Amino acid sequence: MVFGFGTSTPAQASSTASPFGGFSGFSGFGQSSGSTTAGPVTFGFGSQAVSFGAPAVSSAVETKVLAELPDFTTDRIPTGDVFVHGSGECDQLGLGDAVRERQKPTLVKSLTGLSICEIAVGAMHVLCLTTGGAIYSWGCNDDGALGRASSDGSDGGPSDVEPHVVMMPQGVVVRHVSCGDGHSCALDDSRRVWLWGTYKDSNGYIGIVRKRKQEAEVLEKSAEPTLVLESCLQVASGANHTVALVDAGNSKKVFAWGSNATGQLGLQEGCGFSERLLPCSGSIANLAPREGGGCEIAGEQVVRLHLADGSVRSAASMTVEQVQQTVAQGAKELVLQLPDREVPKTEKKKLLHPQDMPLAAAATGESEVIASGVHASAECSFVTFQGGSVRGCGLNGDGQVGVGFVSMAVPQLQAVPAVAGASWLGGGLYNTAALVDGRVFTWGKAEECGLGLGAKDPPVLQPREVLGLPKVRALRSGGHHTLASTADGDLFMWGCGLTHQLANRPRDVSNPIDTNEEPADELKPYRVSSKQLQKRFVMLADGGAQHSVELAWDGAYSAPSQDGVSQDEAITPELVSEVLRYFSGRMLEEPPVAGTP
Structure with a gap:
């Protein structure tokens, strides 16, 4: 079963200047990371099934009042503490083996003080990035998505159930992260994309390549970070595909790879539908x-x-x-x-290498062939263009692409005019969301859109605004839920809540008679009530298949590669020993010589 969702690493939606500017972009699906400028990569966010009586978001939502707000207008990077809730059945909470569920946001104490500046959430795993360029991961490691050997800790190795560092090649300083169902990506300060884990489709493993070359060996899965692309400005992860914006000199190209089962790579090749x-x-x-x-x-x-x-x-x-x-x-x-086509394995494996996505077919004028950003939901890809237009492709059985009609797949980019100017797009398997100037638009499966619609309502085929929300600065999606962090530091969620990923039980922590702990869905945005977060500014919230993660400002700031824990500092002798054991005594390869994809 594919849980699916998109995560893009954080994208800044605020209208104010910010070190997070220039970035748009799940690892929960719909994640993108990176900057679209040509300089060095910098940090930052880049720029209800059953309601159970949940009240609708009113047109005048109470503003969250905090003693101090983070300043996003300077070169200093706000850092935060990490909170988790939902199901931990697959180790995705990071709170140790004994904790298998949390109803409300719970602090991951082992990450305190590490200057965490970014999070990315996969279906059942999590990545956290420090300002020093180190990645910490935890969760399900069946396919190597944590970037290290799988261990329960009994053999002395780093346990999957708690945060531990990803063993990147020496000297690599990571600036952004993204992840999907079973893969993880890192974009470093030299604009190189590193990849580990695996890609799958409905028939099982497609695999992952060990090197960039077309004749390179294809493995079923790999925990070893491998260089797959250079000159990259931005990267986004869907459930089982990845899309990247690349600086090609006088122009920008979009490359995509992984599964193309539903046309999410923007290519007819490898797609089972026509x-x-x-x-x-x-x-x-x-x-x-x-x-x-x-x-x-x-x-x-x-x-x-x-x-x-x-x-x-x-x-x-x-x-x-x-x-x-x-x-x-x-x-x-x-x-x-036409009836589904069985795609040959050789055709699938070819698509594990970055493929040049055709952009000209989506053009409506000269300015619209210049890509400016890439985004991904679970089974879709979206490209933004210099003139502000948006194009999408991929799974469309519930109208997820937003083109106004239903079909199993949209195999090539088509216009999504209702969200022109979007700074972020992403979504789960059945729904999609976009952030446009602080406003949220959703479409797809009706009960997951946060519009107050139910399971009996038809799919929403074109983007519709979620009314009543305060100005949103960061938007992300889990497998079947959406998370909106507001400009005031508040947090709203909607969609599936059956494993407490919405943190909506009890609904009001200040009400002593509210003792209902039964998990429930939300048809409209629910304002998260949490003792842990009530006096904190939520910078970003992201979701997985059955859990959610928040990054809340800890009152501190950091500078890239200065205050945060670095890769070299995070790698302990014990970790090196464990990695060498996993890789049968051979060291990680040195980064390949720079070249074209």
Whole structure:
């Protein structure tokens, strides 16, 4: 089962100048990390199923009042403490083997004082980055996503259930992190992308490459960080794919790799779904009802109609009569979804190497072919362009791409006009969210959008604003929930809460008679009530499949590579011994010579 979600490393949405500016970008899915400028990589954020009586967010939400707010307008980097809650069944809470659940945000004490400036959350693992460039990880390590040998600690090695450092090659200083279901990425200060873990699809392992070269060995999984791309400005992780913005001199290119099962790489190659066009004239007579809803022609589902005025209408749930009526009103073409294709393993493995994503097909003018940012949800990719436009591709069975219609896959970039100017996009397996000038827009599966819709409502096919939220400065998604950190330091969540990932039980910690501890979903944004966070500024919150993580300002600031724990400081002799044992006595390779992807 794929839990899926996107994490992009933190993206700054505030309108004020900030060291986090220039970054947009799950590891919970929808994560991006990096800067889109050509200089050295810098730190920063870059720029309800059942409601159970949960009140809607009012149009005038009470402002969180704190004694002091972090200053994002200087070169100093605010650092924070890390809090976790939700399920720990797969070691993802980082609180030790005895703690398997937390209902409310709980401090990860072992990270206190390490100058943590960024977090990224995968399906069942977590990465934390220090201002010194060291990465700490914990959680499920079945596929090497922690960047070290899996251990319960009994053999003297670093335990999976608690934070320990990722063993990067000597001299590597990491500036941003992202992660997905079973893989992790790091972008260093030389603009190199490092990768470890694995990629999967519905048939199991696709694998991971050991080197950048096309003829390089493909492994089922690897805990050893491997260099996969250079000259990178930004990187984002979906559930089982990665997308990167690369400086190509006078232009910028987008590279993507991993699983393309639902077209998330923006390529037709490796995608199990395809479509064909039929003229309406001569085809209508062959329409037949489809089992489960909609209609078909010779077993191929009619998914949308191209109208005479150039617009597109979703037809996935239309009856035969409704399609006929639309054709009579001027529809010109039917779009049919072909049966799933079994993708050959050789084709899948080729896509483990970075592939140049076509951008020209998405162009509406000269300025719109210059990419400015990359983002990812669980099974989708999004590219922002210099003129502010947004294009998306990938899984679209619930309208996740936001193009206004339903189809199993959108294999090439298409326009998502309603969120032009977005600074961050991401989402879970069935829903997507975007941050535009402090406003949140969502679409996809109705009950996960935070719009007050339920499971019986149809999918939201185009972005709709989540009304009533205060100005949001950072937005992230888990597998089935969304997390919004506001400009006032508050935190709102919505979506699935069945493992306490929404921290909504009890709903109000200040109310002594509120003793309800049964987990519940939220159809609308819930303002998190927490004793641990009530006097803290939440800089960023991110989610996994069944847990959530918050980075809350600790009142301190740091400077890159000066105050924070560095990679070399974090690597202890005990850790080196454990890594050498895991890699059968061979040292990690030196970084390869710089070159093209």
